[in-house]
Amino acid sequence: MTRDALLPALLGIARNVTGEEDLEFNSQTRFEDIEEWDSLNHIHMVVGMEDAFGIRFNDPSRLQSVVRVQDLLDLIADLKGL
Amino acid sequence: MQFLSSEFAVAFAAVFLLYWIVPGRAWQNLVLLAASLGFVLSFGTQAAVVLATSTLAEWAIAQRLGRTEPPRARRILLWTSVILNVGQLAFFKYAHFYVPELTSLLGGLGVHTATLHILMPVGLSFWVLQKMTLTLDVFHRRMPAEKNPLNCLLFTAFFPTLLSGPIEHSRNLLPQFAKPRAWDTSRFSQGVWLFVIGAFQKAVLADNVGALSESLLAPGHTGLALMAGIWAYAFQLYGDFAGYSYMARGCARMLGIDIKQNFLAPYLATNVSDYWKHWHISLTGWLNEYIYSTLSMALRRWGTYGIVAGIWVTFIVSGLWHGTGWTFFAYGCFHALGITVFTLSKDVRKRFKKRFGDTGWPEWAAVFLTFHFVCMGYVLFRAPGLAGAVSTYADLFRGTWNPATVEVDWLTLGLCAAAVFALQACIRPDKDVMWIFTRPVWFRVAFYLALGFLLLRFYAPSDRFIYQQF
Numbered sequence: 001m002t003r004d005a006l007l008p009a010l011l012g013i014a015r016n017v018t019g020e021e022d023l024e025f026n027s028q029t030r031f032e033d034i035e036e037w038d039s040l041n042h043i044h045m046v047v048g049m050e051d052a053f054g055i056r057f058n059d060p061s062r063l064q065s066v067v068r069v070q071d072l073l074d075l076i077a078d079l080k081g082l
Numbered sequence: 083m084q085f086l087s088s089e090f091a092v093a094f095a096a097v098f099l100l101y102w103i104v105p106g107r108a109w110q111n112l113v114l115l116a117a118s119l120g121f122v123l124s125f126g127t128q129a130a131v132v133l134a135t136s137t138l139a140e141w142a143i144a145q146r147l148g149r150t151e152p153p154r155a156r157r158i159l160l161w162t163s164v165i166l167n168v169g170q171l172a173f174f175k176y177a178h179f180y181v182p183e184l185t186s187l188l189g190g191l192g193v194h195t196a197t198l199h200i201l202m203p204v205g206l207s208f209w210v211l212q213k214m215t216l217t218l219d220v221f222h223r224r225m226p227a228e229k230n231p232l233n234c235l236l237f238t239a240f241f242p243t244l245l246s247g248p249i250e251h252s253r254n255l256l257p258q259f260a261k262p263r264a265w266d267t268s269r270f271s272q273g274v275w276l277f278v279i280g281a282f283q284k285a286v287l288a289d290n291v292g293a294l295s296e297s298l299l300a301p302g303h304t305g306l307a308l309m310a311g312i313w314a315y316a317f318q319l320y321g322d323f324a325g326y327s328y329m330a331r332g333c334a335r336m337l338g339i340d341i342k343q344n345f346l347a348p349y350l351a352t353n354v355s356d357y358w359k360h361w362h363i364s365l366t367g368w369l370n371e372y373i374y375s376t377l378s379m380a381l382r383r384w385g386t387y388g389i390v391a392g393i394w395v396t397f398i399v400s401g402l403w404h405g406t407g408w409t410f411f412a413y414g415c416f417h418a419l420g421i422t423v424f425t426l427s428k429d430v431r432k433r434f435k436k437r438f439g440d441t442g443w444p445e446w447a448a449v450f451l452t453f454h455f456v457c458m459g460y461v462l463f464r465a466p467g468l469a470g471a472v473s474t475y476a477d478l479f480r481g482t483w484n485p486a487t488v489e490v491d492w493l494t495l496g497l498c499a500a501a502v503f504a505l506q507a508c509i510r511p512d513k514d515v516m517w518i519f520t521r522p523v524w525f526r527v528a529f530y531l532a533l534g535f536l537l538l539r540f541y542a543p544s545d546r547f548i549y550q551q552f
Contacts, residue, residue: 039389
C-alpha cells in the first residue's frame with residue numbers, strides 16, 4: 001500500500017463505520033468538523049483502521065494529538081513504515 | 083481568604099503591584115509563588131505542608147520519568163504517581179469512612195481524630211488532579227519534565243486555581259511561567275471584566291437565589307414549590323461555581339496568565355453530552371483525556387461494550403470525585419445512564435430524523451428537557467442521603483402544581499433565571515464572555531452601569547462556595 005492509497009482507504013472505513021455513504025473529507029479536514037466522527041465512532045474507527053491497515057495504536061496519546069486527517073494519515077504511514 | 087473578601091482585595095492589590103514592578107520573569111514567578119504559598123497558609127500550615135511535600139514528590143517522579151525510556155519502567159513510575167495521588171485523595175476525602183476504626187489505632191499513638199479534619203487541605207480534589215498532570219503530561223510525551231521544583235510548586239499552588247480550579251494542565255501553565263510577561267492594558271481590562279462578571283454571578287445571582295433554594299428545599303415542600311427550589315438550586319450552583327471560575331480567570335489574566343474556561347453556557351445544552359462539554363469543562367476534559375479515552379482505547383476490541391464501560395467508569399469516578407457517599411455514586415450513575423442512552427440511541431435518532439425531517443424537534447424543547455434532566459441529577463447531588471433523594475423525587479408528585487396557590491418568590495427566581503439564561507445566551511455564540519469588547523462603546527457603558535447598579539443593589543456575598551467543600 002502506498003501513502004496515496006491511505007486517504008481513499010480511510011474514507012472507505014469511515015463510510016462503513018458511520019453508515020454514511022456520502023461522507024466526504026480530505027486530508028486538510030479537521031476532525032472536529034466531521035460531525036459523524038464522534039467519540040462512539042472514533043473507537044469503531046480505531047478498530048477498523050487497525051484491522052484494515054494491519055497496525056496497532058498502542059500509544060493513545062499519539063491518536064489524541066491528531067487534529068486534521070493528514071495527521072492521522074501521517075501516523076498510519078509511520079506505523080506501517082511507509 | 084475568599085475572592086470576595088476585603089483581605090483578598092488588599093492582598094491581591096499588593097501582589098499585583100509588586101508583580102508588575104519587579105524586573106523579569108524569574109522575579110515575577112517568585113512573587114507568584116510567595117503569594118500562592120501565603121494564600122495556602124491562610125488556610126492553615128498543615129495544608130501548605132501537605133501540598134508542598136506531595137508536589138515535590140510529584141516533581142521527583144516526573145523528573146525520573148523524563149529520563150526513563152523502557153515502557154515498563156515508565157508505566158511503573160506512572161502507577162506510582164497514580165497510587166500516591168489517589169491514596170492522598172482517599173486518605174483525606176474519605177477519612178470519615180474509616181475514622182472510627184482509625185480512632186482507636188491513632189489514639190494509641192497519641193493522634194486524635196480531630197487532627198485528621200485539620201489536615202484536610204483546601205481545594206484538595208482540584209489541585210491533586212492538577213498536580214497529577216506534571217507526571218501524566220510527561221508520560222504521554224506532551225511536554226518535558228519540569229526541572230525547577232519551585233515552578234512545580236507554583237503550578238500546584240497557583241492561587242487563582244487553588245480552591246476550586248479550573249483544573250489546569252502542566253502543559254498549559256508551565257510554559258506560561260517560563261515566558262516573559264509584559265504589561266498589556268487590554269488583557270488587564272479583560273481580567274477585570276472576567277472578575278466582575280464572576281463576582282456578579284456569585285454575589286448577586288448565586289447568593290440571592292441561594293436563600294430561596296435553601297428555604298424551598300427544606301422538608302415540607304412538595305409539587306411546584308419543590309420544583310422551584312430545584313430550579314433555584316440549579317441557578318445557585320451555576321452562579322456559585324461559574325462565578326468562582328470567572329473570578330479565577332480574571333485574577334490570572336490580570337497577572338498575564340491564561341487559564342482555561344470552565345463553563346460555557348451549560349444550561350443551553352441540547353443534550354446531556356452537550357451539557358458535559360460545557361459544565362465544569364476542566365474536570366470533564368481531565369476525565370475524558372486520562373480515564374475515558376485510555377479505558378475505551380484499552381477496551382476497543384469489546385466494541386460498544388468497551389465504550390459503555392468507559393462511560394460508566396468515568397462518570398462514577400466523576401461522582402466520587404465530588405464527594406463521598408452513595409448520593410455521589412448515584413449522581414455519577416445517573417449521568418452515565420443519560421450519556422449511555424444518548425450515545426446508543428444515535429442510530430435511532432438518525433433514522434427518525436431521516437424519516438420525519440428536522441422540523442419536529444425545536445431546539446428550545448431539547449434545552450428544556452436537558453435542563454430538567456440535569457435538575458433531577460442535582461437532587462442526588464444535594465441530598466444528604468439516598469433516602470432523602472428518593473423522598474424528594476416522590477414529593478415532586480405530591481402537593482399542588484398550581485403556581486397561583488404555592489408560596490414562592492417568583493420575582494427573585496424569575497429575575498435570576500432570566501439573568502442566567504440571558505448571560506449564557508450571550509456567551510454561547512462567542513464561546514466566551516469577551517463579547518462585551520466587540521460591542522459599541524454606548525452599549526458597553528450602559529451595560530457596565532447596569533451591572534454596577536445590580537452589584538451595589540443586590541450584592542450579598544456569602545463566605546461559602548459550594549464546590550469548595552469538594
